[in-house]
Amino acid sequence: MVATMAEETKNPARDIPIGLVGSMSMITIGMKWAKYLVSICALKGMTTSLLVGSMGQARYMTQIARSHMIPPFFALIHPKTGTPVNATLFITLLSSIVGLFSSLDVLSNVFSISTLFIFMLMAVALLVRRYYVRQNTSKEDLMRVLGCLFVIIASSAVGTALWNANKLGWIGYTVAAVVWLIGTLAMSFLPKQRTPKVWGVPLVPWLPSLSIATNLFLIGSLEPDAFWRFFLCTAFMLLYYIFVGVHATYDVEHQNSHYFKDVEPTDQPNHGPFVT
Template identity: 60%
Template sequence: MSIITVVCCLMALSLSMMQKYTEIDPNAAYSMAFQSVGMKWAKYLVALGALKGMTTVLLVGALGQARYTHIAQAHMIPPWFALVHPKTGTPINATLLMTISSGLIAFFSSLDVLASLLSVSTVFIFMMMAVALLVRRYYVREVTPGINQLKLVIFLLVIIASSMGTSAYWGLRPNGWQRTPKVWGVPLVPWLPSLSVAINIFLMGSLGPPAFIRFGICTVAMLVYYILVGVHATYDMAHQQQKLDALKVKNEDEDKEEKA
């Protein structure tokens, strides 16, 4: 991760040194930058590398999305999608589902729509992870005193509200009771998670209103599905497993009694 971060910083530095930031083409930044300094041959290498990179990312993403087979195992979607191919040992049904669905969505949607929707979704998840880290570190059910729970809620509201205020200001004007981890814990708590919340909310504020509208529609649709279908499916599945375990224990006890 550190190597990737350094490479990205060096790429950004080289781009800004070749071309003024106000003249950078958002659709083909490096190709146009190389062309502006007289290296027309380099833009074809950049295009070839970008094509190869996008193809690799698409393939890896299509295969990696099949990790959501645990959703099918919990019966939130049909269990058929959790089946594993006997020869390859891969969740082929889930892979086909994600690949075909992603292809259809990409085929009938524009790139800017998908980019903005994925950006706000990803950043929102990162922000929630940072908030969850603070809750996980500072709150234990039936252990944390009520006054400390109130302090935690107030601090979370202050962090989120101040981050939203900073983001809104920038958008409108462009110019302890800490719990010790048992094994390992994220360092610099609460400063690092708070900074993560602020950065992610700031990035969300840089997106346009259509991205939030699409994100809200998708979120409502998933919540409705989860409330009407997912909760009941996982609840029934959990109780079915409990019944199977109880029946197994009962059969084992009967076998022991017969042998005795």
């Protein structure tokens, strides 16, 4: 959730990495003390998770509203605090209602699978961003990148399936691990198209590839009901995006392109004329 605050920081390239490392360090230290203060820390942890989740989701919602996939009303930024006030209030209220009338097991399963799936997609997106640039990457290199990604994801999924099915034993795990290693090693020899100027994820492609395997393994350890709920929610969001979101974003982009033709580059607003 620290990364969602990038727009509100003075120097995102410096502040976001410090915030990520600092927050993870504090959480790790806090976990050592949690065994002595289980009750208090559990209550504080749930409250903190609710507040942090609302803060991050509100900023996601703000970006979605800026593209007009949902009403632009939720993109309103408070002039004094610089925070998305309407989106924050809506997400907080909605989270409270859902939490009040839903089972904790259902919420935890859906939250876990969606979070792990997003983390896996982020790792995939990182690899694509490092190894692919439109109009610069040749078709041959693009096919190699896609092939390596397929090998990494497929071997991770097969290893997870073998672990859950408890078949083939260590032979299956070893084969899946070797295939994953070959796919990652092959990607490491491909030319990188982007190099971070200030700060970037180290050990690419090894660290993102390991993240893909780890998240897929954790997803496979969840209950089957979590997958049905996740697929239903995903199907609903995809249908909404296809029938509503695509047309809304196209219209906004088309209107912005006409607007910027008559505006000098130094006078252009950050997000176009349609952001409240």
